[in-house]
Every structure is written in C-alpha cells, then in structure tokens.
Amino acid sequence: MTLLPPVRAVLFDKDGTLFDFNATWMPLYLDTANEVAGGDKALALKLLVESGYDAATKRLDPHSSLAAGTNAEIAEIWARVAGGDWTVARLTRRFDANFAKSMEMRPTPVTDLAALFGRLKAKGLKIGVATMDSHAAARAAIETFELVGLVDFSCGYDSGHGHKPGPGMVHAFCRAIEIPAGDIAVVGDTPHDMHMARAAGAGLAIGVLTGVSPREVLADHADRVLDSIAELDALLA
Incomplete structure (x- = not known):
C-alpha cells in the first residue's frame, strides 16, 4: 500500500x-414525497424513483440527485414529475424547510x-x-x-x-x-x-x-x- x-x-x-445516510434521510425523503404526491402512493414512489431510489433494493443510486444533488436539483425532477402547482421554487422551499428537520430528529x-x-x-x-x-x-x-x-x-x-x-x-x-x-x-x-x-x-x-x-x-x-x-x-x- x-x-x-x-x-x-x-x-x-x-x-x-x-x-x-439511510437512518437520517430516507424517512425525510419518504415523508416529503408523500406530501408532494398528496397521498398518492404511486406518484410518491415515482418521485423517488425518478430521482435515484431503487424500489427493489430500497437504496439510492450513489450518482443520483437524492444521493448527491442539491435541493434545487431534486426539485427540478420532482416538479417535472408532480406537475400542478409544484414549481421548482416552491419545491426547493419545501425541501429546505422539511430537510432542516433532520436536526430536530437527531440524526x-x-x-x-x-x-x-x-x-x-x-x-x-x-x-x-x-x-x-x-x-x-x-x-x-x-x-x-x-x-x-x-x-x-x-x-x-x-x-x-x-x-x-x-x-x-x-x-x-x-x-x-x-x-x-x-x-x-x-x-x-x-x-x-x-x-x-x-x-x-x-x-x-x-x-x-x-x-x-x-x-x-x-x-x-x-x-x-x-x-x-x-x-x-x-x-x-
């Protein structure tokens, strides 16, 4: 060596x-996806999958936005998938607010x-x-x-x-x-x-x-x- x-x-x-990572962030990602999807489980899963989640292994692609991207980069994907009133700016604000809870949850x-x-x-x-x-x-x-x-x-x-x-x-x-x-x-x-x-x-x-x-x-x-x-x-x- x-x-x-x-x-x-x-x-x-x-x-x-x-x-x-998994203990801290996956619960936050799941909760936020469900919120954005309005309780539509299929849409929530699609949001996660499109941004790097593997539903079979329940892990993230290490090159993906969820694993290594900014909140704004994740928001761009989710805004495209979710549509409606979920703009990139609105999603970025939601991510910043929700993900700040990671400290409250004692990662x-x-x-x-x-x-x-x-x-x-x-x-x-x-x-x-x-x-x-x-x-x-x-x-x-x-x-x-x-x-x-x-x-x-x-x-x-x-x-x-x-x-x-x-x-x-x-x-x-x-x-x-x-x-x-x-x-x-x-x-x-x-x-x-x-x-x-x-x-x-x-x-x-x-x-x-x-x-x-x-x-x-x-x-x-x-x-x-x-x-x-x-x-x-x-x-x-």
Missing part, C-alpha cells in the same frame, strides 16, 4: 459521512463526532464540513453535536462556492484555513465527493461506507475506503 501524503486538514461531507452520527474531531484537532489538523445540503443545515449540525470550536469552516450548496463535484468548496476551505489543497484530505460517501477532491487537487480522497455507495463504487475513485470515519484516527496517525 502506498504511503499517504502529509495531511494538515480534513474536509468532511455531512450526510452519509458524519451521519448514517444518527456514525461515531462520537466531538471526540473524533477533538482527537483530530489535537493532532494539529484543521477541520471543515462541506455539504450539498444548505449552509444553515451544516451549521445546525455543528451546533447540535457540540462541534463549535472544533470546525474551522463549513459550507453548503447555497454558500456561493459552487456544487460538488466541482472544486469550489475545497478551494474555499483552503482559503479559509490558508493551507494548500495538496495538504488536505477530503472524506465523503459518494463519487461526487471523490471527484471534488480530484478536481481541487486535494492530497487525499477518502471514501466511507456509511452512506449510499458500496465499496466497489468508491474504490474506483478513492485513495482509501474506510468502513466509517471512526477509522480515520488510525489512518492519519
């Missing part, structure tokens, strides 16, 4: 990386986040969170799980740094902490996260299996694939 490059900072994805962290982040900070590492959810949702997660003071940077799809898999979120993190991309590890659960790392010139792309992507999918794009971020301590020792 090749030696790892030096790492001075870690940029984490949020859902599927810090939090178990399932994949490990003790404060303890892990504390250990990483003790190693001298800077920490960031970059999500395709909103910036407000990222800040809510940081506050809810007592990570304020441990996280040096956070951004969402609406922060003005572009979207994954583009490099903008990584570059914004680099500017904020004044560390070059080659010294940064990007950690995420989707190919989009890995592609973002590559596009930005990040030193290390680390995939985790707590989200929507199986090992064989991430292995094609990541330098390392971990069962979860709980293994990051040992990797970066």
Whole structure:
C-alpha cells in the first residue's frame, strides 16, 4: 500500500459521512414525497424513483440527485414529475424547510463526532464540513453535536462556492484555513465527493461506507475506503 501524503486538514461531507445516510434521510425523503404526491402512493414512489431510489433494493443510486444533488436539483425532477402547482421554487422551499428537520430528529452520527474531531484537532489538523445540503443545515449540525470550536469552516450548496463535484468548496476551505489543497484530505460517501477532491487537487480522497455507495463504487475513485470515519484516527496517525 502506498504511503499517504502529509495531511494538515480534513474536509468532511455531512450526510452519509458524519451521519448514517439511510437512518437520517430516507424517512425525510419518504415523508416529503408523500406530501408532494398528496397521498398518492404511486406518484410518491415515482418521485423517488425518478430521482435515484431503487424500489427493489430500497437504496439510492450513489450518482443520483437524492444521493448527491442539491435541493434545487431534486426539485427540478420532482416538479417535472408532480406537475400542478409544484414549481421548482416552491419545491426547493419545501425541501429546505422539511430537510432542516433532520436536526430536530437527531440524526444518527456514525461515531462520537466531538471526540473524533477533538482527537483530530489535537493532532494539529484543521477541520471543515462541506455539504450539498444548505449552509444553515451544516451549521445546525455543528451546533447540535457540540462541534463549535472544533470546525474551522463549513459550507453548503447555497454558500456561493459552487456544487460538488466541482472544486469550489475545497478551494474555499483552503482559503479559509490558508493551507494548500495538496495538504488536505477530503472524506465523503459518494463519487461526487471523490471527484471534488480530484478536481481541487486535494492530497487525499477518502471514501466511507456509511452512506449510499458500496465499496466497489468508491474504490474506483478513492485513495482509501474506510468502513466509517471512526477509522480515520488510525489512518492519519
């Protein structure tokens, strides 16, 4: 196994990386689809399927909008499928409101986040969170799980740094902490996260299996694939 490059900072994805994706997001997606469909179960299922849900396996396509897209991207699909009064703008507002409830529902962290982040900070590492959810949702997660003071940077799809898999979120993190991309590890659960790392010139792309992507999918794009971020301590020792 090749030696790892030096790492001075870690940029984490949020859902599927810090939090178990299926336990946190699938109930919200199902509830929102039923709401938009007005109780029409066939339409609700079609909304989910068209945006990346596999009804047979009950999992998401890791390349799909539900797995890795913005709320606006999901809204574009659902507006086309649902029709009627459900415009893209109205659906985006509904998603922002409904998905913000993920913090109220106490999403399932994949490990003790404060303890892990504390250990990483003790190693001298800077920490960031970059999500395709909103910036407000990222800040809510940081506050809810007592990570304020441990996280040096956070951004969402609406922060003005572009979207994954583009490099903008990584570059914004680099500017904020004044560390070059080659010294940064990007950690995420989707190919989009890995592609973002590559596009930005990040030193290390680390995939985790707590989200929507199986090992064989991430292995094609990541330098390392971990069962979860709980293994990051040992990797970066």
